[in-house]
Amino acid sequence: MSKHAFYLDVDRCSGCMACAVACMDQNDLEIGAEPTAWRNVFKVETGSGADARLRYVSIACMHCEDAPCIIACPTGAIAREPGTKAVKVDQELCIGCHSCSIACPFGVPRFGVEGTMQKCDLCTVRLENGLEPACVRACPTKALKQGDPNAISQDRETKAAARLAAGA
Numbered sequence: 001m002s003k004h005a006f007y008l009d010v011d012r013c014s015g016c017m018a019c020a021v022a023c024m025d026q027n028d029l030e031i032g033a034e035p036t037a038w039r040n041v042f043k044v045e046t047g048s049g050a051d052a053r054l055r056y057v058s059i060a061c062m063h064c065e066d067a068p069c070i071i072a073c074p075t076g077a078i079a080r081e082p083g084t085k086a087v088k089v090d091q092e093l094c095i096g097c098h099s100c101s102i103a104c105p106f107g108v109p110r111f112g113v114e115g116t117m118q119k120c121d122l123c124t125v126r127l128e129n130g131l132e133p134a135c136v137r138a139c140p141t142k143a144l145k146q147g148d149p150n151a152i153s154q155d156r157e158t159k160a161a162a163r164l165a166a167g168a
């Protein structure tokens with residue numbers, strides 16, 4: 001089981017992009033330069049007519065439990081970090097073959113100017129120092145959370161039960 005998971009409450013996400021900007025700042029990524037942002041916010045239109053709604057979805061690497069990028073990598077450059085369980089790219093081992101990017105259902109790994117793949121590392125340095133990932137820290141609406149998957153599921157269950165009890 002992954003030690004850390006992201007959770008996005010789409011009802012709270014305002015599409016403000018603070019998470020994406022904080023990620024670029026944390027990782028010294030330049031706007032318009034390669035690789036592109038490690039966290040992106042997408043607009044999604046649902047329904048039609050009076051039921052039409054615009055939602056925002058903030059996405060970065062999911063640090064998947066059974067990560068296809070790890071299986072696809074021929075050199076072992078993408079691996080799970082033992083402490084945080086983050087899926088990380090070892091720049092020394094990466095040969096830039098794109099296998100991970102093709103295998104990832106979300107196309108997350110990006111090809112950098114150095115000829116190696118780049119992606120979210122779950123802000124490992126911040127986690128190791130007891131801090132939240134930069135994207136989570138920056139979210140003004142608390143739409144984005146990160147933590148133990150079981151604790152997050154339990155919290156959601158409790159809130160859903162409270163809403164039902166209140167007749168919402």
Ligand code: SF4
Nearest residue numbers: 061062063064069104
């Ligand atoms: S790069 Fe893609 S497949 Fe690999 S852990 Fe991240 S989301 Fe999952």
Ligand code: SF4
Nearest residue numbers: 023060120123133135
């Ligand atoms: S955890 Fe860190 S590296 Fe990953 S998307 Fe958030 S800010 Fe970026």
Ligand code: SF4
Nearest residue numbers: 013014016017019139
């Ligand atoms: S900072 Fe929070 S509210 Fe703003 S786009 Fe990111 S997840 Fe959504």
